[in-house]
Amino acid sequence: MNKLAFIALLITIPFFHAYSQDNKINVVIIGSHPDDADKQAGGTALEFLKRDHNVLFVSLTTGDAGHQTQGGKELAQRRFSEAQEAGRRFGVEYIVMDNPDGKLLPAIEIREEIIRIIRKFKADIVIGHRPNAMHPDRRNSAILLQDAAYMVIVPNVVPGVPPLLENPLFLYFEDNFKKPNSFKPDIVVDITSSFEQKIYGMAAHESQFFEWQPWIAKTLDKVPENEQERLEWLASISQGQLTKEKQTQLIKWYGKAKAKKVNITESFEICEYGKRPDDKEIRRLFPMLGN
Template sequence: AKEAGKRFGVEYVVLDNHDGELMPTLANRLKIIREIRKWDADIVIAPRPNDYHPDHRYAGILVQDAAFMVIVPNIAPEVPALKKNPVFLYSEDRFQRPNPFEPDIAINIDSVFDQKIYAMSAHESQFFEWLPWLSGNLDNVPKEEKGRLEMLAKWRNNPLSNTTMVCLEKWYGEKKAAMTQHAEIFEICEYGSQPTIEEIRKLFPMLPKKD
């Protein structure tokens, strides 16, 4: 994880929770609240609380439960409360029940897709051991870095969905959206700040300016 952070050029903090053992406890919620405050976060991104993996679900619940509470002074008072509730965003998923993911923000990442793949490849046990073993393809994983990067890029090179295209058109216009090959999309959580269109453009300066 720390190596992935280096490749992205960001600071990476890993909390002490073992795989498959994360629980949505008050203690863990307070940890999340403290971290969000320490970062003085403008944006917080988490999975939605409906997912096949309990760690993913509970991570979503913990972050969701931290929304709003990060501005309440008497909660975890040893770390000053934020003056404004951040914008909380859900990352994309394919799950349909109880409700499907609905993108509000779409970011064209064509220019940084290779960097994303390179950073993801730092999670070697995840992408080149566990997931291939799970799908019965462990023997097909390349040994050299170039082949692994190509394998990971191919795996992540999925066609953009209709809902993603509609969201891209909203932010980039029909012509630029049609040229997009890779995108990151987010759904705005109702429990955080509800940004205006202009606030979203300020938070994501890579979005084109409004004509």
């Protein structure tokens, strides 16, 4: 175990004991890289936290390949520090697992570590990537989560950690890929009031949102130097599109009057391998819906 993984383990040990309150909803958001959880579900995380529920961010890799000039241990350490700062801004713990960026595989040992995390956190909801994402790490992380979905309730799998009594609700992040199937927004969360804080949390990942991703998109020359202007610029490219399908779901979950006032959302698709909830159960697990 290297230094980064050891630090991450030290961070996670004390807080797991705090998440046993029966009236709390425990949400684990698992990305392939540091910054994925923040970008894909940061607003929803804040909506849970506002209501005094519990959220954990996890990155399955160190992110040590995601930059145009830095790499290896130097970048891994930088991204670990960024993730911890992002966690502070969001108000969550942020685990960064010790797997190299670009080389994530659906290995048994990684699956078992995911099972441990989900069990220790007593997760009610687990959110991660769909299996047809562009990046191989994201596709493989989806396989890992799908393979863990049933196993979290099997006592003889990872016997050192007590199994969950029932499957959590597993959800997919939104993406724009159409084949073999398009994303389906089963749950749409209004994050309008949390969006500014989400952007502030995302901005902790300077290496990604102000360097690497603009370089990939050939927009590096458009990144402002001033911190406030950077936040405004990041917000302008992070709002997403409110499609007719999402609007229909907003009306379902919030009612017509409130749906008309929603500007920014995050959407999630239900994974069939976990809990299969009815609408009443979804409202219980997502208490912000309709409020």
